[in-house]
Amino acid sequence: MMAEIVLDKVTKRYPDGALAVSEADFTIADGEFVILVGPSGCGKSTTLNMIAGLEDISDGELRIDGQRVNEKAPKDRDIAMVFQSYALYPHMSVRENMAFPLRLAKVDDKIVRQKVEQAAATLDLTQHLDRKPGNLSGGQRQRVAMGRAIVRSPKAFLMDEPLSNLDAKLRVQMRTSLSKLQKQLGTTTVYVTHDQTEAMTLGDRVVVLRGGIVQQIGSPQFLYEQPANLFVAGFIGSPSMNFLPATLADNEVNSPIGKFALTDRIRALVEKAGASREVILGIRPEHFEDAHLLDDSAKAGGATFAATVDVLESMGSDKYAYFTVEGDQATSQELEELAADSGSADVPDSGSQVVTRLSAASDARQGESLDVWFDADKVLLFDPSNGKNLTYAG
Amino acid sequence: MAMMTTRTPGRVARWTLIDIVVVVYALVPVLWILSLSLKTKSAITDKSFIPTEWTFQNYVDIFQTTDFLRALVNSIGIAVIATVIAVVLGTMAAYAIARLDFPGKRALVGVSLLIAMFPQVSLVSPLFDMERALGLFDTWPGLILPYITFALPLSIYTLSAFFREIPWELEKAAKMDGATPGQAFRKVIAPLAAPGVFTTAILVFIFCWNDFLFAISLTSTNASRTVPAALQFFTGASYFEDPTGTVSAAAVVITIPIILFVLFFQRRIVAGLTSGAVKG
Numbered sequence: 174m175m176a177e178i179v180l181d182k183v184t185k186r187y188p189d190g191a192l193a194v195s196e197a198d199f200t201i202a203d204g205e206f207v208i209l210v211g212p213s214g215c216g217k218s219t220t221l222n223m224i225a226g227l228e229d230i231s232d233g234e235l236r237i238d239g240q241r242v243n244e245k246a247p248k249d250r251d252i253a254m255v256f257q258s259y260a261l262y263p264h265m266s267v268r269e270n271m272a273f274p275l276r277l278a279k280v281d282d283k284i285v286r287q288k289v290e291q292a293a294a295t296l297d298l299t300q301h302l303d304r305k306p307g308n309l310s311g312g313q314r315q316r317v318a319m320g321r322a323i324v325r326s327p328k329a330f331l332m333d334e335p336l337s338n339l340d341a342k343l344r345v346q347m348r349t350s351l352s353k354l355q356k357q358l359g360t361t362t363v364y365v366t367h368d369q370t371e372a373m374t375l376g377d378r379v380v381v382l383r384g385g386i387v388q389q390i391g392s393p394q395f396l397y398e399q400p401a402n403l404f405v406a407g408f409i410g411s412p413s414m415n416f417l418p419a420t421l422a423d424n425e426v427n428s429p430i431g432k433f434a435l436t437d438r439i440r441a442l443v444e445k446a447g448a449s450r451e452v453i454l455g456i457r458p459e460h461f462e463d464a465h466l467l468d469d470s471a472k473a474g475g476a477t478f479a480a481t482v483d484v485l486e487s488m489g490s491d492k493y494a495y496f497t498v499e500g501d502q503a504t505s506q507e508l509e510e511l512a513a514d515s516g517s518a519d520v521p522d523s524g525s526q527v528v529t530r531l532s533a534a535s536d537a538r539q540g541e542s543l544d545v546w547f548d549a550d551k552v553l554l555f556d557p558s559n560g561k562n563l564t565y566a567g
Numbered sequence: 568m569a570m571m572t573t574r575t576p577g578r579v580a581r582w583t584l585i586d587i588v589v590v591v592y593a594l595v596p597v598l599w600i601l602s603l604s605l606k607t608k609s610a611i612t613d614k615s616f617i618p619t620e621w622t623f624q625n626y627v628d629i630f631q632t633t634d635f636l637r638a639l640v641n642s643i644g645i646a647v648i649a650t651v652i653a654v655v656l657g658t659m660a661a662y663a664i665a666r667l668d669f670p671g672k673r674a675l676v677g678v679s680l681l682i683a684m685f686p687q688v689s690l691v692s693p694l695f696d697m698e699r700a701l702g703l704f705d706t707w708p709g710l711i712l713p714y715i716t717f718a719l720p721l722s723i724y725t726l727s728a729f730f731r732e733i734p735w736e737l738e739k740a741a742k743m744d745g746a747t748p749g750q751a752f753r754k755v756i757a758p759l760a761a762p763g764v765f766t767t768a769i770l771v772f773i774f775c776w777n778d779f780l781f782a783i784s785l786t787s788t789n790a791s792r793t794v795p796a797a798l799q800f801f802t803g804a805s806y807f808e809d810p811t812g813t814v815s816a817a818a819v820v821i822t823i824p825i826i827l828f829v830l831f832f833q834r835r836i837v838a839g840l841t842s843g844a845v846k847g
């Protein structure tokens with residue numbers, strides 16, 4: 174069964190005037206696993222509910238399988254949904270919960286039994302079939318909710334933060350089995366999360382939303398390497414990208430982590446984008462290295478600076494070193510929003526913090542100075558006024 | 568989550584004592600009436616709690632008069648009809664108030680609160696005149712209508728509290744599972760609201776059953792006089808005989824339907840039925 178979902182300039186304005194989603198325009202291919210991600214209140218649930226039919230579409234067109242479905246009731250769209258709260262029917266047994274969509278579709282009793290038992294086996298719920306949802310653990314409830322969605326083989330699954338009520342360990346487990354299940358069933362899936370790790374690991378493609386506007390769409394790897402703007406750059410990746418204020422003059426960058434020349438690749442991109450003098454420099458933690466571990470030829474493509482290690486976290490496989498470098502903090506609306514969302518709005522008074530990931534062999538010590546090298550070709554430059562990535566290769 | 572408190576012997580003893588005091592306080596008058604109803608006419612004033620001589624004569628007497636039987640039928644009929652109508656209307660209104668946004672919602676809630684606060688006594692004389700003019704005086708509808716009026720706010724308030732407890736998402740889930748709005752209500756919302764509906768039914772029934780004010784003022788004959796009013800008209804065998812025994816017997820008889828009603832529906836009032844629907 175083909176199930177392509179097309180959002181054609183879909184807009185949602187709530188009756189109170191709030192513009193929750195503005196001209197969302199993307200296509201979800203048949204069998205694709207697409208993630209909607211963004212901070213709280215950015216319109217993820219609203220988008221999902223419009224696809225489901227639980228919210229009216231104010232403007233634009235939603236097509237499933239090439240057919241306009243704006244006016245169709247949820248039950249006529251043949252889409253299953255898994256809710257954040259699971260929304261299991263408390264007065265029905267697990268078996269009846271899972272059978273409910275089939276019973277409504279007036280499926281023959283024997284087939285219902287067979288399908289429910291099959292789904293229960295897939296989800297490892299067989300021994301719980303006759304229990305009530307109230308007596309199950311969080312993970313089991315989550316699986317019942319999944320079971321209710323898969324029994325009737327719908328055209329598509331919609332999931333609104335289905336794992337956010339589970340504890341960290343169970344979430345990782347369920348994430349893996351969810352991914353496996355989706356591959357196995359090959360059903361088109363739209364998955365909402367505000368967890369960027371889930372977004373990175375689960376999806377074929379990720380849609381990043383901010384304030385109801387789609388920021389960028391692409392594979393997780395592409396979004397990681399080529400963020401279209403500051404917001405996406407800061408949102409994707411953990412620990413997140415470092416941002417520093419910098420000035421650009423004569424193809425040289427002057428930043429709190431030193432003065433260095435742009436590489437040819439970046440220079441070409443920046444020229445094309447028409448960069449201003451003031452920029453925000455972005456660089457990911459893994460593009461730093463302890464300078465002592467590199468020979469001169471390896472160091473050639475980058476620059477080195479010295480700073481005092483504030484905090485050192487050894488993870489076994491690598492070491493995370495935190496520095497405070499001089500100069501102001503990079504400021505922009507996007508960065509403020511990201512900080513507010515991650516709850517780290519209270520920033521140090523002076524200087525900006527840089528997080529680096531060094532190899533485990535580094536002998537960096539807390540409180541001591543360290544020479545740190547970074548790869549100048551991995552540097553991203555952003556326009557502080559509108560957040561645009563000046564080094565975006567497309 | 569239930570608060571866990573430790574059970575020390577001291578605590579248990581204290582609570583047991585309090586429980587006994589409350590139960591005794593509540594039950595003594597009831598038992599007193601029961602005792603009176605089982606005494607012979609001559610022993611009524613003997614002041615002993617346990618009858619020295621047991622008799623069912625009072626019960627036999629009241630069931631031999633058509634007055635009491637008629638009143639019992641009136642009571643049951645009027646209370647049941649008023650309860651059914653008030654609960655059905657209340658369910659619909661409460662669902663709308665809890666779930667929908669419609670113009671005039673605040674006004675509806677306000678008016679029903681106003682009715683609940685209105686002193687019923689002040690309405691008795693106007694109602695008396697109105698019902699006389701409309702030919703409703705001393706008829707079943709003449710009592711059913713005011714009962715519904717005063718029971719509706721009660722039923723709307725109780726039920727909308729219950730509806731608000733039912734997670735909205737269950738209805739959305741039912742819709743996604745392929746239910747029409749009607750099916751979602753019947754198969755998911757109604758079963759979950761059932762405890763609320765039964766609780767409300769009990770409260771409304773008790774209100775109608777116990778009413779004395781309207782029953783005494785808006786009736787004049789056996790045609791619609793309910794038991795609480797009819798008790799007033801009990802007389803002994805002669806004018807000078809005290810009807811205490813038969814009145815007590817009648818009082819005991821009319822508490823029985825309420826006890827049955829509560830026992831019958833109690834099994835349905837399973838608290839915490841919605842637990843497990845949604846997490847947190």
Ligand SMILES: Nc1ncnc2c1ncn2[C@@H]1O[C@H](COP(=O)(O)OP(=O)(O)OP(=O)(O)O)[C@@H](O)[C@H]1O
Pocket residue numbers: 187188189191192193211212213214215216217218219220367
């Ligand atoms: N029923 C409503 N009426 C008016 N505004 C609403 C309504 N529901 C949501 N909104 C607004 O629409 C915006 C998007 O809400 P939505 O629920 O889609 O966010 P979300 O991305 O799912 O956030 P979260 O991660 O917190 O679930 C928010 O600004 C919210 O205030």
Ligand SMILES: [Mg+2]
Pocket residue numbers: 217218219333
């Ligand atoms: Mg949401």
